[in-house]
Each structure stands twice: as structure tokens, then as C-alpha cells.
Amino acid sequence: xxxxxxxxxxxxxxxxxxxxxxxxxxxxxxxxxxxxxxxxxxxxxxxxxxxxxxxxxxxxxxxxxxxxxxxxxxxxxxxxxxxxxxxxxxxxxxxxxxxxxxxxxxxxxxxxxxxxxxxxxxxxxxxxxxxxxxxxxxxxxxxxxxxxxxxxxxxxxxxxxxxxxxxxxxxxxxxxxxxxxxxxxxxxxxxxxxxxxxxxxxxxxxxxxxxxxxxxxxxxxxxxxxxxxxxxxxxxxxxxxxxxxxxxxxxxxxxxxxxxxxxxxxxxxxxxxxxxxxxxxxxxxxxxxxxxxxxxxxxxxxxxxxxxxxxxxxxxxxxxx
Numbered sequence: 285x286x287x288x289x290x291x292x293x294x295x296x297x298x299x300x301x302x303x304x305x306x307x308x309x310x311x312x313x314x315x316x317x318x319x320x321x322x323x324x325x326x327x328x329x330x331x332x333x334x335x336x337x338x339x340x341x342x343x344x345x346x347x348x349x350x351x352x353x354x355x356x357x358x359x360x361x362x363x364x365x366x367x368x369x370x371x372x373x374x375x376x377x378x379x380x381x382x383x384x385x386x387x388x389x390x391x392x393x394x395x396x397x398x399x400x401x402x403x404x405x406x407x408x409x410x411x412x413x414x415x416x417x418x419x420x421x422x423x424x425x426x427x428x429x430x431x432x433x434x435x436x437x438x439x440x441x442x443x444x445x446x447x448x449x450x451x452x453x454x455x456x457x458x459x460x461x462x463x464x465x466x467x468x469x470x471x472x473x474x475x476x477x478x479x480x481x482x483x484x485x486x487x488x489x490x491x492x493x494x495x496x497x498x499x500x501x502x503x504x505x506x507x508x509x510x511x512x513x514x515x516x517x518x519x520x521x522x523x524x525x526x527x528x529x530x531x532x533x534x535x536x537x538x539x540x541x542x543x544x545x546x547x548x549x550x551x552x553x554x555x556x557x558x559x560x561x562x563x564x565x566x567x568x569x570x571x572x573x574x575x576x577x578x579x580x581x582x583x584x585x586x587x588x589x590x591x592x593x594x595x596x597x598x599x600x601x602x603x604x605x
Contacts, residue, residue, distance in 0.1 A: 288424060290399045292392055298401050300424045305334045307432060307565070310422060312386045312403055314349075318410060319377075321365035323384040324420075325349035331567045332432060335505055337512050339469045344536065348469040351563065353420070353438060355464050357451040357544070358382070361409045364464065371457030382409045390419070398425030407440070415448060416440045416551075427564065427579045430572075434563040435584060436466055441556040451548035460493050462545025463530040466561050468514060470537030474503025477533050480513075480573040488533035493545065495526045498581070500564075500573040501539050515564035515573060516541055517580045522559050523549055560584065 288307075291299045297311040308329050316322040320341075327350025329338035338350035347354070347365025356364035363382045367375035384405050391402040400423045407416035423435040442448050454462035470477070479488040480500040488501070500515040518527050518541045528545035532538045541561065543549065551557050562584035564576040 288394065288399050288426070290392060290394050290401075298392065298399075300399050302332055302426070302432065305330060305332060307332070307424060308434065310401060316347075316349075316365075318381055318383070319366065320347040321354070321363050321381045321383065323349075323352055323354065323363065323365075324386065324405075326351040326422075326434070329565060331512050331565055332426075332430060333510070333567045335508065335510055335512050335567065336471060337474075337503070337514055337565060339471050342469065342472075342536070345469075348467070348538075351434075351436075351466065351468045353384070353436070353465070354467045355450055355544075356453060357449075357456060357464065357548075358407070358415065359448045359450075361415065363407065369453035369456050369458050369461070379410055382407060382415070384418070387417075391421075398423055400424075413444070415442070415444055417443055425583060427576065427583070430568055431564055431566040431576055431579070433580050433583050434565070435560070436563065437558075437560045439556050439558045440551070442551040442553055445553050447550050447552050449548040449550045451544045452542060452546075454546050455544065455548045461530075462493065462528060462542045463540050464544050465527075465540055465542050465559070466516070466563075467530075467540040468501075468516065468538060468563070470501060470503055470514065470539075471505070472536075473506040474501065474537035475533065475535070477501055477503035477537055478570060479531055479533060479539075480570045482574065485570050488531035488537075488539075491529065492531050493528050495528055497526045498577040499529050499531065499539055499541070500570070500577065501531070501533070501537060502570045502573070503537055510567070511569040513564070513566040513568055513570070513573060513576065514539060515566065515576045515580055517562040517564070517577055517584055519560035519562075519584055522561075523557065 562580040
């Protein structure tokens with residue numbers, strides 16, 4: 285197994301490398317226009333063999349960016365990007381595309397188990413109101429010679445004086461369109477790929493809305509003779525676990541454990557809501573999905589204790605570790 289390295293482009297992004305392979309880049313201060321609800325995103329994402337498994341700003345949905353924590357219905361605000369679903373009018377472009385604004389880096393640490401990055405954010409409406417403060421943590425670790433894992437954690441605190449419901453287009457009246465949460469958009473070549481659950485292999489559009497602890501997407505690459513797998517696992521303590529899933533493969537490739545698919549989650553004033561997910565990135569296909577999901581689950585439920593001997597990069601200080 286390779287030792288991971290981290291490069292911090294201070295004020296912009298963190299890149300994690302496995303030898304010479306750039307596994308991912310997490311852009312925490314994007315230059316996205318307001319229409320796309322500026323938010324941090326993970327792209328590019330590559331397997332250990334270097335195969336790209338993410339897509340950035342596709343022409344059909346320019347607000348799709350690799351893997352991102354994207355919420356289309358936050359009260360009357362949109363932190364997804366683009367138009368908002370309005371029942372009876374379909375999608376309407378409103379002045380409500382909010383921003384997930386980076387505030388400060390808390391930790392950048394490199395240790396034997398991998399790379400950890402923690403930062404603070406504020407959720408600001410397009411009108412300028414602060415709705416949530418957030419602590420977000422990402423951890424990258426190696427699972428095997430053919431797989432690595434990303435752990436994504438978020439804690440969001442309602443800092444307004446009112447209850448804020450988080451939902452989806454489905455909770456607002458559009459059938460079977462319950463997207464929102466940790467959303468992955470796959471490469472164009474993955475269109476028509478297969479999804480895998482504990483029940484077997486199938487078509488993504490047929491399993492949309494069903495509840496599973498984990499789901500995987502198998503896709504093939506255009507430029508090389510290779511198959512890759514993206515596995516997403518929901519933590520057992522997440523609200524609405526096991527979640528309903530939003531998945532597509534016919535129009536394009538995507539996966540999304542959607543905790544607000546068909547039921548809004550109300551966050552009271554001063555309340556903090558927590559979510560945790562694991563994502564496995566694999567050189568391989570559907571036959572290893574269950575095994576990788578188990579490894580990601582084990583990594584997801586482990587309680588990491590920060591070692592004081594970690595290599596740390598404080599906010600505002602650039603370094604390569």
C-alpha cells in the first residue's frame with residue numbers, strides 16, 4: 285500500500301495523492317457563479333489505477349460537481365443550484381440559490397491511516413441570511429491494493445430563530461425525484477451502467493426510492509479497457525437510516541443516499557443535525573461490491589482518535605505533507 289500525501293493550495297483546495305496518482309481534489313472555495321449555488325466539491329476522483337470516476341459541471345446540469353453535499357430544498361432556499369421545483373409550475377428559476385461559504389480550516393492531518401481535512405462553513409442564502417453553521421470532515425484512506433475510501437461527515441447547526449425543514453422535490457410534490465444530500469455524478473461513459481445492492485445487480489432507475497444501507501454503481505471507461513465501481517454506504521445513525529436512494533443510469537450516472545427523499549427533516553432553532561457517509565472507489569466491478577461495502581462500513585463506524593503526533597497544517601499555512 286502507498287503512503288498518501290496531501291498538498292494544500294491554501295484558500296482553495298486540498299489534493300490527496302497515492303504515489304503519483306491524484307486520488308481526489310477537494311475544492312473548498314470554488315469560483316462557481318451564484319446560479320450554481322457555490323459549494324465545496326470533490327473532483328477529480330480517481331481509482332488507485334488512475335481511472336477517473338467523476339464528472340464536473342456537465343452541460344445538462346452545470347451544478348453537478350463530482351461529489352458534493354447538495355440540498356435543493358432548505359426551507360425556501362436552494363443549496364443545490366439552478367431552478368427550484370414549484371408544484372404546478374415544474375422548475376422555476378428563483379433568486380434563492382444559496383452559498384456554502386468556507387470560513388476556516390480546522391485541521392489538515394496526515395497519518396498512517398490516511399489524510400484528514402476539517403473545516404468550518406456558513407450556509408448563506410442568496411439574500412444574505414445565515415441559516416446554518418457547519419463543521420465538515422473528510423478522511424481518505426486505503427482499503428486494499430484495488431480500493432480506497434472517502435469518509436464524509438457533517439454537523440449542521442440551525443442559527444436562525446425558526447425551524448428549517450430540509451426536503452426534496454418529492455416532498456414538494458414531484459413524484460420519485462427525492463434527490464438531495466451527498467450526491468455523486470459519474471463520467472459520461474458510465475451512462476447505462478449497473479447498480480448493485482445487497483439484493484443483486486440491476487438498473488438504477490428501477491431501484492430509485494428503495495431503502496438500502498449501501499448501493500454501488502459499476503461503469504466502464506471509454507479510453508481504457510477497465511471497469512470501476514463507486515460504493516456509497518450510509519451510517520447507521522444517520523436520520524432516516526436506511527435511506528431511500530436517488531439513482532440514475534439511463535440519462536446519466538449518479539448515486540445519492542437521500543435522507544430527505546420523501547419526508548422533510550425539521551431542524552429546530554439551535555439544533556444540530558449530523559450525517560456520516562463512506563464512499564469506496566474501486567478498480568473492479570459488481571462482483572466485489574458487497575465486500576467493499578463491508579470494508580467501507582467498518583471504516584465508517586470506527587472511532588478515530590486524533591494523534592498529537594499527526595502532521596498538521598494550521599489554517600492559513602500552506603504546506604505539502
